[in-house]
Amino acid sequence: MTDLTKLFAPRSVALVGATDHPTSFGGRVFQTMIGFGFPGKIYPVNPRDPEIAGLKAYPSVRDIPGEVDLAIVLIASQMIPEALEQMVEKGVKAAIIKCATDTAGVTPVIDNVLRASARAQKATGVPISTHTWGEAHGPMQSTS
Numbered sequence: 001m002t003d004l005t006k007l008f009a010p011r012s013v014a015l016v017g018a019t020d021h022p023t024s025f026g027g028r029v030f031q032t033m034i035g036f037g038f039p040g041k042i043y044p045v046n047p048r049d050p051e052i053a054g055l056k057a058y059p060s061v062r063d064i065p066g067e068v069d070l071a072i073v074l075i076a077s078q079m080i081p082e083a084l085e086q087m088v089e090k091g092v093k094a095a096i097i098k099c100a101t102d103t104a105g106v107t108p109v110i111d112n113v114l115r116a117s118a119r120a121q122k123a124t125g126v127p128i129s130t131h132t133w134g135e136a137h138g139p140m141q142s143t144s
Helices: 025-035 077-090 104-124
Strands: 012-016 041-045 070-073 094-100 128-134 138-142
Touching: 012 025, 025 041, 070 077, 077 094
Parallel strands: 012 041, 012 070, 070 094, 094 128
Antiparallel strands: 128 138
């Protein structure tokens, strides 16, 4: 049976797509984690920002110096397969992936994300929860 401790009680979280912009999804999730006092280590990942809200930001998951229990991925759908590869290389223990869609034309991209998530999960045994929402797939779909 898969141990879900790293998914539900992580000691460290890589927030891929973190930003200090309060209106963006990555900014809202980051501020919520800070505001509710997440007790573990938070590793913001954003290649454009060296620091987010006083925390050192990392250009990629590969660049994080410590162990990562959970990755929360909030980036463009097209970038998710590469992020998954980085997470597998880093040894991330669990992942939650959120990706938005707004047109039916991105269905192949979302399908690619879902396939990449399934491959990473099969290869590592790591629990990965992938959610999409928008017009392309209705309100939400999940691989979990």
